[in-house]
Amino acid sequence: MGNLIQLSLSDFLQRQGCPYCNSQDNRLLYPVVSKNFYSTPQGKIVLNKTIQHKRQLVKCLACGLIYHQLIPRKETMKKLYQNSSVLEKWDWDPLTRGFQSKFGFMLNINGKVQTLDIGCHTGGFLSLLPKKWEKHGIDFNAVSLNEAQKRIPEGIFQLGNVEDVDLSPNYFNIITMWDIAEHLYNVQSTFRKVCTSMAPGGYLILETGNWESLSARIFGRSWYYTNLLEHFVFFEPSTIQLILEENGLVVQQIRPTIHHRNKDKTWHRRLKSLLYIIASARGTVISPWLKTAEFFKKSGSPPNPVMYDHMFVVAKKVI
Numbered sequence: 001m002g003n004l005i006q007l008s009l010s011d012f013l014q015r016q017g018c019p020y021c022n023s024q025d026n027r028l029l030y031p032v033v034s035k036n037f038y039s040t041p042q043g044k045i046v047l048n049k050t051i052q053h054k055r056q057l058v059k060c061l062a063c064g065l066i067y068h069q070l071i072p073r074k075e076t077m078k079k080l081y082q083n084s085s086v087l088e089k090w091d092w093d094p095l096t097r098g099f100q101s102k103f104g105f106m107l108n109i110n111g112k113v114q115t116l117d118i119g120c121h122t123g124g125f126l127s128l129l130p131k132k133w134e135k136h137g138i139d140f141n142a143v144s145l146n147e148a149q150k151r152i153p154e155g156i157f158q159l160g161n162v163e164d165v166d167l168s169p170n171y172f173n174i175i176t177m178w179d180i181a182e183h184l185y186n187v188q189s190t191f192r193k194v195c196t197s198m199a200p201g202g203y204l205i206l207e208t209g210n211w212e213s214l215s216a217r218i219f220g221r222s223w224y225y226t227n228l229l230e231h232f233v234f235f236e237p238s239t240i241q242l243i244l245e246e247n248g249l250v251v252q253q254i255r256p257t258i259h260h261r262n263k264d265k266t267w268h269r270r271l272k273s274l275l276y277i278i279a280s281a282r283g284t285v286i287s288p289w290l291k292t293a294e295f296f297k298k299s300g301s302p303p304n305p306v307m308y309d310h311m312f313v314v315a316k317k318v319i
């Protein structure tokens with residue numbers, strides 16, 4: 001099984017309030033389902049009982065954002081994820097991600113286009129864009145960013161978290177955030193910065209999990225998405241709409257979409273998910289499942305059902 005990494009409480013950050021509106025008024029949803037271990041590029045993580053107990057999911061009563069109260073610090077994330085093994089794993093596949101159906105309408109924009117992909121990884125998405133577009137990318141993984149620069153020599157790349165880098169105001173015509181919003185530490189300052197950096201008439205295109213999706217509701221606390229160590233915040237269509245509108249954007253569409261990864265063995269995964277829901281009573285009784293997983297040396301994680309539990313969002317800056 002390789003080395004197991006034991007994280008201590010000091011590797012985590014305890015949130016004091018809502019990462020969007022700062023309100024401390026929240027409702028406890030539930031402690032997230034724990035599992036035997038979490039896979040990260042640096043190895044398998046084991047969480048002790050105290051940490052497991054403190055990993056509570058709450059809903060902000062002021063703005064509706066759902067968030068983890070205990071999340072790994074940025075330094076912890078860096079330590080666990082700065083590794084070349086992530087290179088292939090998270091590549092941007094135009095087929096499984098529906099490039100044409102989601103992004104096709106953008107390709108007809110005339111004139112100079114300045115585009116930014118936040119969390120650009122190895123530049124997979126940027127490399128699909130028209131040659132003449134000015135391409136910018138941000139990523140916190142130096143290994144991935146190095147690949148991106150090789151792939152797109154004319155591209156302009158910044159190393160860091162989107163929350164920590166500087167962005168020129170009123171500059172970008174298109175900003176994309178593919179599976180990034182759920183990783184944010186500070187939702188408010190990030191969206192403010194991102195929306196400020198958009199040129200008037202510019203588009204923000206993002207994809208993230210949908211808390212209101214049918215599968216998220218069916219799975220309840222066993223929805224795999226909230227259980228991942230690197231996912232900190234969760235949105236409903238109404239929350240994302242509120243946040244974007246408060247930052248001067250008009251939401252043009254929010255539609256359900258399927259997560260791009262794990263499209264192989266789809267029926268196998270769905271069957272396993274069904275089994276998980278039944279065996280664990282939607283994640284409320286997990287010890288028999290974990291014991292069985294332990295016996296087979298598996299993580300015991302809630303399976304990803306590969307269903308329409310994500311949303312694709314397009315918003316436009318009007319002024």
Ligand SMILES: [Zn+2]
Pocket residue numbers: 018019020021022023060061062063064065
């Ligand atoms: Zn809030």
